[in-house]
Amino acid sequence: MADLRFVAALLIALLVVNSVQGRPDPLLKLHSSEHDLPREFWSSLAPPVDRHRHQLRLDNGLAATPPMGWNSWNHFACSVNEAVIFETADALVSTGLAAKGYNYVNLDDCWAALHRDNQGNLQARTATFPSGIKALADYVHSKGLKLGIYSDAGYYTCASQPGSLGYEVQDAQTFASWEIDYLKYDNCFTDGSKPEYRYPVMRDALNKTGRHMFFSMCEWGVDNPATWANNVGNSWRTTGDISDNWNSMVGIAELNNEWADYATPGGWNDPDMLEVGNGGMTVDEYRSHFSLWALMKAPLLIGCDVRNIGAEILEILANEEVIAVNQDPLGVQGKRIKREGLTGLEVWSGPLSSGRVVLLLWNKSSKSANITASWSDLGIENGTPVTIRDLWKHETITEAEMDTIRREVPSHGVKMFVITPTNDESLSKAF
Ligand SMILES: *[C@@H]1O[C@H](CO)[C@@H](O)[C@H](O)[C@H]1NC(C)=O
Ligand SMILES: *[C@@H]1O[C@H](CO)[C@@H](O)[C@H](O)[C@H]1NC(C)=O
Ligand SMILES: CC(=O)N[C@H]1CO[C@H](CO)[C@@H](O)[C@@H]1O
DSSP: OHHHHHHHHHHHHHHHHHHHTTOSSOOOOOOGGGGGSOHHHHHHHSOOOOTTOGGGSOOSSOOSSOOEEEESHHHHGGGOOHHHHHHHHHHHHHTSTGGGTOOEEEOOSSOBOSSOOTTSOOOBOTTTOTTOHHHHHHHHHHTTOEEEEEEESSSBOTTSSBOOTTOHHHHHHHHHHTTOOEEEEEOOSOOSOOHHHHHHHHHHHHHHHTOOOEEEEOSTTTTOGGGTGGGTOSEEEOSSOOOSSHHHHHHHHHHHHTTGGGOBTTBEEEOOOOOTTSSSSOHHHHHHHHHHHHHTTOOEEEOSOGGGOOHHHHHHHTOHHHHHHHTOTTOOOOEEEEEOTTSSEEEEEEEOGGGOEEEEEEEOSSSOEEEEEEHHHHTBOTTOEEEEEETTTTEEEEEEEOSEEEEEEOTTOEEEEEEEESSGGGBOSOO
């Protein structure tokens, strides 16, 4: 403990020096040995979170609410081509998903040729993207949608197309000239320097183009980006890649939850794209996945083949009431507030605008179970008159003075509610 306290004092001194020098960049520049301390240690040192740190936010006018759209990777990986992009744009519109807010169509890795052209510009892979990226942008824009692209803060992307390290300004200009709206920026094949140094270079290059492009940082959470990325990216991955199975989804939700207090409008924690609809989880599990991502104010980036989407999956992704939780203007990430020992029964919650509260009862266990949340857990005074809206049944289920809610939840399933106190002074200051 004494050692930790010494290191803590040292770091606080560093912070003070940094702020005295008025550095524009609030980064803690650390030696790697200091970085091997447990994550809890870093969280404990973090300054108290001011949810309205507007002066620190990335000032590009984007991401007032988490981004919504689609990304090619989870379903297509490297077998993406331009037909998939054209047809997905069409499908987002024809399924009604675009009208619900899913407006980014994002290319992931494998769109670029393996070599830059003789001026050093990135270029589309001619075999799979013969029309070029600008044609995709024009098409997607004609549908009222936006186009996202992918690059990497290293020498190569993870699938070995050229990376943007050292080419930040040139590549940002290329993206702007193609009228790109969103950049996902990965972390493979780097020069070994910290993401804290490499990502702001691209932030500045994007800014310099004058085109407003959403900046999605994908450094996998390795350097705790929640603590420093608020003025670098519009979102930052908090974890490694998701896979289409229950254990992966649960583990990622838990990791992302650790950083809840750092999300603000303009900069969001990103637990990776949705797997809903890819076939590796049950419908109940996908409903849990989607509900959790919505509650955690995660980017809602569909990862399935929207061209061939089934009715049950569409019903999940198109649930307007759950989407509204994600897009709530208050912009506070909900989090786990209670768990019943190791039974896998959990209560997640967070504040919404207009004094409302979102409540998620999640049964991670292998059997159906009753889960109870009490108003005191939620920051609502006992006996407050409330209305309770079930976001999956689309029913206002009760209007009563009560102090707990108890519901049976299927194995691996959720119940999700919005609770609205109907008397104004009823919300305590618990949040
Ligand atoms: C660039 O940064 C300035 C200062 O933070 C900001 O006012 C401007 O909107 C940014 N422009 C873009 C395109 O992000
Ligand atoms: C949940 O509670 C209800 C009412 O008390 C009871 O009938 C039901 O069997 C319980 N379900 C489980 C899975 O324990
Ligand atoms: C493993 C398991 O069954 N866990 C929980 C889920 O539901 C059952 C039934 O209520 C509880 O006993 C457990 O807490």
